Amino acid sequence: MRLLSFNMQYGFGAEGIYDLTRAAAVISGADIACLQEVDRHWSRTGFDDQPALLAEMLPDRFCVFGPGFDMDASTVVAGRVVNRRRQFGPMILSRWPILWSRVHLLPLAAMIDPINTQTCALEACIAAPSGPLRVVSVHLAHVGVGERLAQIAALKAALVPVGPWSGVDDEPLRNWTEGQSEPPCPAEMLWLGDFNSEPGSAEYRAIVGEVPYHPGARYRGAMVDAVAALGLHLHSHEKTIAGQIRRRQLDHVFVDASLAPRLRRASVDAGCLASDHLPLWVEMDL
Structure with missing residues (x-):
């Protein structure tokens, strides 16, 4: 199974050109793709409904979109309201x-500057061939460590193992x-x-915990960094800081410790220009 984590920067490539087809081409290689920074009805992307367009470009995929916030983007045409919501x-x-x-x-966190937007995580349960698989597409804040730790x-x-409902329906007549x-x-x-955090950071340690004393020990319910578990060091983001290019690993795939033995490969598309983030791929035996 090929898993993809991809911050698609609302379809803008590394060179600043908007082209959603490039993001769709990347996604087409994944069995399960978790995307971040998907737009719906923003002027910067020509008011495109990106979830609908991606679903159209990838007609053999099941998909779900989970906006972190919702704003009005409606228009009035010939006296009729065209309801449209701006989402991200x-x-x-x-x-x-x-x-x-x-x-x-x-x-x-409330900011004076820079801009800080409402982020969210989208949780889904997928009918994978090996059985139900729970995946979460996560986008943490870019501003500060404290905010990310709180998130x-x-x-x-929030991610307790309870589905959207629990128990037996006590009102069957209401269906x-x-x-x-x-x-x-x-x-x-x-x-x-x-x-938005690198390996070894406080946020990273809050997810994977401290390195256990016994080599290879796995705590029940703990999360494991797929890339590190495979003995790799990858970078998925480049940024020029103080005139120097910094290569950073901000995108991650964390798996439940019980699933770690099923990890097989991890890589990034080093030459991909579809976003300012490189697609991160993880293959698992599922």
Whole structure:
């Protein structure tokens, strides 16, 4: 199974050109893709509905979009209101049905400057061939360490292994569950996304914990960095700081420790120009 974590920078490439088809070409190689920075009805992207366009470009994929916030972008044409919402957030695409999904808003720090937007995590349960698989597309704040630590704590608290409903429908005449049984919600998870934090940082350690004394030890319920577990060092983002190019690993795939033995490969598309982030690929035996 090929997993993709990709901050697509709302379709703008590394050279600043807007071209959503390049992002779609990247996504087409994934079995499950977790995207960040997906736009809907923004002027900067020609008021495109990117979730709808990506679904159209990739017709064999199941998909779900989870905006972190929602603003008015409506117009009035010939006296009629054309309802349109301006949204921004993560998206998940899958070769297999997405059984359910939900959005988790993350803490937002009030700023004077620079701009700081409401971010969120999009959780989904996918009917993978090996059984239900819970994946989370994550985008942490870019401004400060403290805010990211608060977001990680909130995410851990929210991602309990309980699905969108729990228990037996006590009002069958209302058909609340539409005749379906309680949906699956496995305890094991995969977190994919732009964490705006590098390996070894406080935020990174808040996710993977401290290195255990016993080499190779795995704590039940702990998260493992897929890249590090495979003995690799990859960078997914370049930024010029004080006149020097810094290569950083801000995008990560974290897997439940119980799934770590299933990891096979990890890589980035070093020559990809579809975004200012490089696509991060992880292959697992699932």
